[in-house]
Amino acid sequence: MTKNIKERWRQFAAWVNGADSDTPVVTPEEKRAARPHPLRFLHGMLSEKNEMRVYHIFSVVMCLVFTGTLLLTVLYLPTFGGAGNPTENEVMxxxxxxxxxxxxxxNLISNIILVxxxxxxxxxxxxxxxxxxCVMILLxxxxxxxxxxxxxxxxxxxEIESEENTTVLRSVVxxxxxxxxLFGVYVLLNGHLSPGGGFSGGAILGAGLILFENAFGEKVRRFMSEHVYHFIKVAALYFYGFTxxxxFFTGANGLHSIIGTGIPGMIFSAGVIMPINVAVGLEVACTMYAFYAFFSKGEL
Amino acid sequence: MMLARAIVGSVLVCLGLVVFCISLIGVYRFRYVLNRMHASALCDTLGSFLVMLGLAILFWSVWVTLKLACILAFLWITGPVATHRTTKVEVLTDEYVMEECEVE
Known part of the structure; x- marks a missing residue:
């Protein structure tokens, strides 16, 4: 009985799909193949080979035009540090x-982004x-x-990280x-005097830590334990927040701030910028290292 | 003098770019990982050397040359090590590496 029903159903489906009729059956795949591709403008005008050649030439020309436009734009940029550089509006x-x-x-950029x-x-x-x-929760x-x-x-x-397999890496690291x-610390501490600052210095420190972890896995994991990681991360964020x-409180209410601006150009100047840079740098370095550790091992 | 320096510097930079292009072609042309690593290591050393030399001649200043030398030293130390490490991991993890080439 069940077989009969199945058989009938199949017949019915075939009939719906156009079996036993005069017009040939066309499956959706065949329909799609018959329709010209929406991106093929030249469909049917040239032979297949010439058409592909036209597309290749067209793509190369398009790439060259875009590259040329970008390079031309660079030519029209104002010179670095020029006296007549446009000041965009009154905020700038x-x-x-x-x-x-x-x-x-x-470093005016750190004035803007940090204060x-x-x-x-x-x-x-x-x-x-x-x-x-989130990475920690997931991985x-x-x-x-x-x-x-x-x-x-x-x-x-x-086995891959064992001592005999990383001799070259270890000596170079x-x-x-x-x-x-040292370069990372320099970029961190000079964030208010020269290009750099918390994010770039932290990225350098984090990359250095990752490199170190690759060569001497155990040694890094010993001092960069989960405890230390949490402490640094939370302390840096709290410090940044309270600072x-x-x-904002002293600035908005016109109160006297005990953290002065100092002499511009000295290392201990610019008030809160340097400590904030250090906090941001620690935050970024920890984040980068944690991403690496969780993606590669699933633990710190 | 100016012109000669500009020409020599530009030619060196262009030569460096040619080396980069050759190694790029090699990366796509070769079939197996170790061959590709070999091709890509070419631009790490010779390509960056030619580009840095060309830039040093173009700028013609002691401090720029020193900075470029530092960058080149960094690249020459780290590049081959990175290539070595990647290749080593490939040799250690690929079970069929002996079918492609002889490895000690």
């Missing part, structure tokens, strides 16, 4: 003319914190979700590591 004018006097950093628009940058730091937290491995496959994978990783970390509250 204020930043450029009063920035050093009001905030005290010779005039400090709240915005605080949001960015919170985004980093949230991103690291963390502990005893409850570690499978035998994960353990085997980890053993293979340990031993040589380069101080330079990279920002203080700056």
């Amino acid at each position: 004018e204020r930043y450029v003319e009063k920035g050093i006097e009001e905030v005290g950093a010779t 005039y628009r400090g709240f915005d940058t605080f949001g960015e730091s919170c985004v980093l914190f949230l991103a690291a937290t 963390r491995k502990d005893e409850k979700n570690t499978t035998a496959y994960d353990l085997a994978e980890r053993a293979e990783d340990a 031993r040589m380069l590591m101080p330079v990279i970390l 920002m509250i203080y700056v």
Whole structure:
């Protein structure tokens, strides 16, 4: 009985699809193939081979035109540090003319992002914190979700990272590591005097940590434990938040701030910018390292 | 003098770009990872050397040359190590590496 019903149903479906009629059956795939591709403007006008050739030439010409336009635009940019550079509007004018006097950093960009628009940058730091937290929630491995496959994978990783397999890397990292970390600290501490600042310095520090972890896995994991990671991250964010509250409170109410601007150009100047840069840098370095650690091992 | 320097510098930079292009073609042309690594390592050393030399001649200043030398030293130290490490991991993890080429 069931077989009969199935058979009938199949017949019915075939009839609906046009079986036994004079017009040939066309499946959707065939229909799609018969229709010209929406991006093939020249369909049917040239032979297949010539058509492809036209498209190749067209794509190359388009790439060249775009590249040329971008390069031409670069030619028309104002020169770096030129005296007659356009000050876009009064906000920019204020930043450029009063920035050093009001905030005290010779790097105008850090004046803008850390004091005039400090709240915005605080949001960015919170985004980093949230991103690291989400990665931790999604990728963390502990005893409850570690499978035998994960353990085997980890053993293979340990084999790849073993001492005899990383001799070259270890000797080079031993040589380069101080330079990279010193450069990161330099960029962090000079954020208010020269190009750089919290985000770039933190990125350099984080990249250095990742490189170090690749060469001497155990040593880094020993001091960068989960405890230390949480402490640095939360402390940096709290410090940034409270400093920002203080700056806004005194700035908005015209109160006297005990953190002066100092002499522009000195390392201890520009008030809160340098400590904030250090906090942001630690935050960024921790986030980068945590991303790497969670994606590669699932734990710090 | 100015003109000769500009010409020599530009020619060196262009030569460096040619080396980069050759290694790029190699990366796509070769079939197997180790061959590709070999092709890509070419631009790390010779290509960056030619470009840096051309830039040093174009700028013709002691401090710029020193900075470029530092960058080149960094690239020459790190590039081959990165290539070595990637290749090493490939050799260690690929079970069929012996079918493609002889590895110690």
